[in-house]
Amino acid sequence: MTTxxxxxxxxxxxxxxxxxxxxxxxxxxxxxxxVIFCWGTYFAMKAGRDxxxxxxxxxVLLMSMFAWSIGFLxxxxxxxxPFRWLIGKDLTDEExxxxxxxxxxxxxxxxxxxxxxxxxxxxxxxxxxxxxVGGTMAMMxxxxxxxxxxxxxxxxxxxxxxxxxxxxxxxxxxxxATGPFGNYIMPIMIGxxxxxxxxxxxxxWWVLFTAVPVLCSAWFLGGIPTGWTAYAPLSDQAGPGMNxxxxxxxxxxxxxxxxxxxxxxxxVAMRAKGMKWxxxxxxxxxxxxxxALAIPAFPTFMVAMIQTGLDRTIATGFYDxxxxxxxxxxxNLFWIMGHPEVYVILIPGVAALMEIAPVFVRxxxxxxxxxxxxFAGIAGLSxxxxxxxxxxxxxxxxxxxPFMVTTExxxxxxxxxxxxxxxxxxxxxxxxKLPMLCVYAFIWNFLIGGITGIYLSDVPADNYLHGSMYxxxxxxxxxxxxxxxxxxGGLAYWFPKMTGRMLNERGGxxxxxxxxxxxxxxxxxxxxxxxxGQPRRVADYAHLYSHAxxxxxxxxxxxxxGMIILLWAIVHxxxxxKIAPMNPWGAKTLEWTVPYPVPLVNFDQPPVVTSxxxxxxxxxx
Amino acid sequence: MxxxxxxxxxxxxxxxxxxxLKRKDVSQTLLLWVFFTAVFVVLxxxxxxxxxxxxxxxxxxxxxxIMIWFTVISAPIAGVVLSIAAKSFLNMHRGDTPPEDGVAxxxxxxxxxxxxxxxxxxxxxxxxxxxxxxxxxSIAAATDAPKSLIVDVTGSxxxxxxxxxxxxxxxxxxxxxxxxxxxxxxxxxxxxxxxxPVQLGVKIxxxxxxxxxxxxDPTATGPLDVKCAxxxxxxxxxxxxxxxxxxxxxxxxxxxxxxxTGGVQQ
Ligand code: HEM
Ligand SMILES: [Cu+2]
Ligand SMILES: [Cu+2]
Numbered sequence: 001m002t003t004x005x006x007x008x009x010x011x012x013x014x015x016x017x018x019x020x021x022x023x024x025x026x027x028x029x030x031x032x033x034x035v036i037f038c039w040g041t042y043f044a045m046k047a048g049r050d051x052x053x054x055x056x057x058x059x060v061l062l063m064s065m066f067a068w069s070i071g072f073l074x075x076x077x078x079x080x081x082p083f084r085w086l087i088g089k090d091l092t093d094e095e096x097x098x099x100x101x102x103x104x105x106x107x108x109x110x111x112x113x114x115x116x117x118x119x120x121x122x123x124x125x126x127x128x129x130x131x132x133v134g135g136t137m138a139m140m141x142x143x144x145x146x147x148x149x150x151x152x153x154x155x156x157x158x159x160x161x162x163x164x165x166x167x168x169x170x171x172x173x174x175x176x177a178t179g180p181f182g183n184y185i186m187p188i189m190i191g192x193x194x195x196x197x198x199x200x201x202x203x204x205w206w207v208l209f210t211a212v213p214v215l216c217s218a219w220f221l222g223g224i225p226t227g228w229t230a231y232a233p234l235s236d237q238a239g240p241g242m243n244x245x246x247x248x249x250x251x252x253x254x255x256x257x258x259x260x261x262x263x264x265x266x267x268v269a270m271r272a273k274g275m276k277w278x279x280x281x282x283x284x285x286x287x288x289x290x291x292a293l294a295i296p297a298f299p300t301f302m303v304a305m306i307q308t309g310l311d312r313t314i315a316t317g318f319y320d321x322x323x324x325x326x327x328x329x330x331x332n333l334f335w336i337m338g339h340p341e342v343y344v345i346l347i348p349g350v351a352a353l354m355e356i357a358p359v360f361v362r363x364x365x366x367x368x369x370x371x372x373x374x375f376a377g378i379a380g381l382s383x384x385x386x387x388x389x390x391x392x393x394x395x396x397x398x399x400x401x402p403f404m405v406t407t408e409x410x411x412x413x414x415x416x417x418x419x420x421x422x423x424x425x426x427x428x429x430x431x432x433k434l435p436m437l438c439v440y441a442f443i444w445n446f447l448i449g450g451i452t453g454i455y456l457s458d459v460p461a462d463n464y465l466h467g468s469m470y471x472x473x474x475x476x477x478x479x480x481x482x483x484x485x486x487x488x489g490g491l492a493y494w495f496p497k498m499t500g501r502m503l504n505e506r507g508g509x510x511x512x513x514x515x516x517x518x519x520x521x522x523x524x525x526x527x528x529x530x531x532x533g534q535p536r537r538v539a540d541y542a543h544l545y546s547h548a549x550x551x552x553x554x555x556x557x558x559x560x561x562g563m564i565i566l567l568w569a570i571v572h573x574x575x576x577x578k579i580a581p582m583n584p585w586g587a588k589t590l591e592w593t594v595p596y597p598v599p600l601v602n603f604d605q606p607p608v609v610t611s612x613x614x615x616x617x618x619x620x621x
Numbered sequence: 622m623x624x625x626x627x628x629x630x631x632x633x634x635x636x637x638x639x640x641x642l643k644r645k646d647v648s649q650t651l652l653l654w655v656f657f658t659a660v661f662v663v664l665x666x667x668x669x670x671x672x673x674x675x676x677x678x679x680x681x682x683x684x685x686x687i688m689i690w691f692t693v694i695s696a697p698i699a700g701v702v703l704s705i706a707a708k709s710f711l712n713m714h715r716g717d718t719p720p721e722d723g724v725a726x727x728x729x730x731x732x733x734x735x736x737x738x739x740x741x742x743x744x745x746x747x748x749x750x751x752x753x754x755x756x757x758x759s760i761a762a763a764t765d766a767p768k769s770l771i772v773d774v775t776g777s778x779x780x781x782x783x784x785x786x787x788x789x790x791x792x793x794x795x796x797x798x799x800x801x802x803x804x805x806x807x808x809x810x811x812x813x814x815x816x817x818p819v820q821l822g823v824k825i826x827x828x829x830x831x832x833x834x835x836x837x838d839p840t841a842t843g844p845l846d847v848k849c850a851x852x853x854x855x856x857x858x859x860x861x862x863x864x865x866x867x868x869x870x871x872x873x874x875x876x877x878x879x880x881x882t883g884g885v886q887q
């Protein structure tokens with residue numbers, strides 16, 4: 001599809017702006033400065049304050065957390081450029097090249113590196129770490145629920161586990177595809193030399209990085225007892241650990257806004273010559289729609305959290321009915337973010353699988369336009385449905401009908417996504433590699449997630465199901481069964497381009513079956529106890545539910561084993577896997593036309609695109 | 622694969638359909654469709670009634686009907702998706718080299734239209750069903766209001782308490798007479814809770830300083846579980862109580878026994 005010469009990676013000398021401060025800064029200096037800022041703020045603010053008053057504790061802790069984040073960014077050199085602007089200068093060319101260049105070896109993964117490929121790998125490792133932490137907590141939750149009686153942990157710890165598992169997973173899943181693949185692969189896919197704003201790219205990653213210790217600090221501050229939804233007034237009442245949640249969300253919202261602007265600008269402005277909108281690979285479309293949807297969504301969450309923070313520090317009472325506030329204000333703000341957010345998570349995963357399916361079936365993507373209509377329709381409707389999470393809140397019973405209508409209409413664009421996939425499979429002969437297996441797992445899981453979503457969106461049925469384990473099973477089918485499966489498919493597919501090696505096949509297959517079978521057993525059990533009437537977020541339950549809960553826990557262990565095998569396969573293959581050819585799957589998108597390691601500016605000559613990348617197949621007779 | 626590649630499509634639409642149906646891959650897909658559709662129909666008709674608790678009210682009946690019939694209606698659509706996926710799965714190619722290219726079908730206008738129309742139709746059925754159920758429910762709530770038994774429900778960390786103003790009794794179990802509509806006025810003393818008398822199939826959040834209302838029509842007698850469906854802190858899991866829908870005589874006896882102890886349940 002393109003005219004491109006496969007010249008070897010350019011071997012540039014490493015730029016060495018000797019005297020520049022930039023060469024001295026890295027993650028280590030960031031941590032040092034961050035910690036100094038954090039403790040400095042802590043002790044300075046604590047002095048003279050009455051620390052038996054929880055408002056004061058909240059003030060001190062929140063400010064120390066933000067100080068850590070800002071201190072870290074100063075320490076890693078994020079503000080050197082902006083600071084130079086203030087005095088009418090900028091980074092020198094040498095310095096800019098230093099920040100981007102390949103050839104500093106592994107060290108650049110610990111620096112404020114502006115190369116999108118480095119940022120992509122940083123995100124990949126970060127996502128895996130978050131999923132690992134969240135997954136470990138999931139295993140603890142399921143261990144506690146294996147038998148009635150809450151024998152494994154106390155209810156305090158249990159509630160914290162649920163909240164931390166939830167928010168850790170949500171954060172991980174928001175970046176699971178757009179982080180690694182959106183940064184590493186997407187610019188190459190559209191034929192760009194880098195992202196539109198390389199420094200913002202580094203910023204988005206390192207800002208996100210600073211949120212991780214903040215989130216982890218919740219453990220030592222008494223946990224997050226509110227679930228990931230952090231409903232007020234429970235959050236007003238919650239202990240110091242809640243500050244970690246507030247700070248994490250505010251920091252994370254900055255990161256996603258920066259990343260979202262960067263990705264959208266890149267796709268709009270930096271596509272290769274000839275890549276008209278109808279030739280853009282579907283993954284790029286999906287990732288762009290997803291981050292564009294996040295741009296309005298996350299600030300709402302940020303506002304909600306700023307108000308929680310103010311309620312907790314200076315008793316503003318936004319959510320406190322005693323002084324005229326309302327918890328419904330919080331619930332509305334939260335879900336105005338929350339529902340779009342589930343599609344922010346879902347769409348890139350689906351889009352990755354739509355990229356994969358044509359390659360392995362060796363047929364064109366069925367109805368590219370329907371795919372775009374599906375994504376756009378979902379994104380458009382998703383901002384109009386938030387109160388389906390509040391049918392039983394009592395907030396506005398008269399709006400339940402209208403919200404039910406908008407919600408159920410989402411099944412139309414969602415149906416288009418299924419049509420595109422089965423249309424691509426129709427009469428096909430799929431090459432059954434791991435990425436393709438993920439397409440099948442996705443279809444099954446998302447079908448279950450989608451159908452159960454229709455019951456939940458129906459007000460009378462939700463009367464019964466709301467707040468039950470049924471809901472938990474439903475959203476794991478969509479978030480994990482669909483979106484995470486899509487991301488694993490994407491990883492298996494792009495692994496050769498990101499690491500230069502093939503993912504170990506046997507490890508991949510074994511982990512796939514452990515994960516997918518375990519997953520279905522796990523959440524089938526949760527559907528059953530939910531239908532039987534077990535509420536969600538409970539540390540303990542009646543004997544009636546014990547069989548299905550035990551089965552669920554068995555399924556969870558199978559998922560856990562599968563994930564460990566997958567992790568092993570990834571680490572092992574990354575270090576010593578089979579060297580990958582340039583285009584192992586015979587795909588037609590641009591990323592497969594560049595060698596590994598991908599040269600600094602990706603292409604030696606800017607590519608020219610003359611068709612969409614789905615030109616597979618013999619013509620039908 | 623090769624068998625249907627070479628055949629020419631017959632000239633008339635009727636003949637085209639019948640040649641299409643005679644294709645081996647198509648008939649196999651159809652068989653799979655029958656199988657998957659049947660699985661979902663059975664799941665709806667058998668599994669939900671088995672899993673869901675005993676129906677003690679009109680509302681619970683309406684919920685269970687939705688669970689059963691939405692599963693049944695969605696079965697043929699799920700069947701299409703799964704049969705096509707399964708057929709292609711069974712046709713898989715393994716090995717280290719890609720298979721030869723398939724047929725270049727870029728889109729198919731009529732298929733896209735029929736599929737979209739079907740999902741719109743399905744959607745409308747679900748919406749109309751839901752709206753009718755919702756409407757029936759709110760009309761019933763309005764007309765039943767005068768003859769309703771009133772129960773004021775208060776959620777506090779981590780207990781439910783009930784006050785029956787017409788009988789002037791305070792209780793911690795929820796007993797109700799069968800065949801009399803009941804209105805719950807729900808409030809919280811602290812954080813949000815969600816009042817869930819499970820077998821009645823209704824649910825409403827308890828908020829601080831605001832009263833929310835739920836309405837139910839008990840139609841059968843039996844034990845009742847009351848739970849909290851909104852995370853409300855440490856002992857949320859244990860915020861449960863019991864009760865019963867019982868015959869009017871039993872209910873009256875229960876009320877008088879409480880009135881005998883000063884109007885407060887012991
Ligand atoms: C091994 C895999 C996983 C297992 C065993 C698991 C299990 C659980 C369990 C048992 C709960 C508590 C259920 C409740 O009482 O409501 C839960 C909550 C939750 N999980 Fe997972 N989960 C897994 C993966 C994921 C993934 C990949 C996501 C992705 C977003 C996720 C998101 C959530 C969320 C948002 C909650 C709700 C937390 C809350 O109620 O505040 N989980 N999970
Ligand atoms: Cu939603
Ligand atoms: Cu509760």
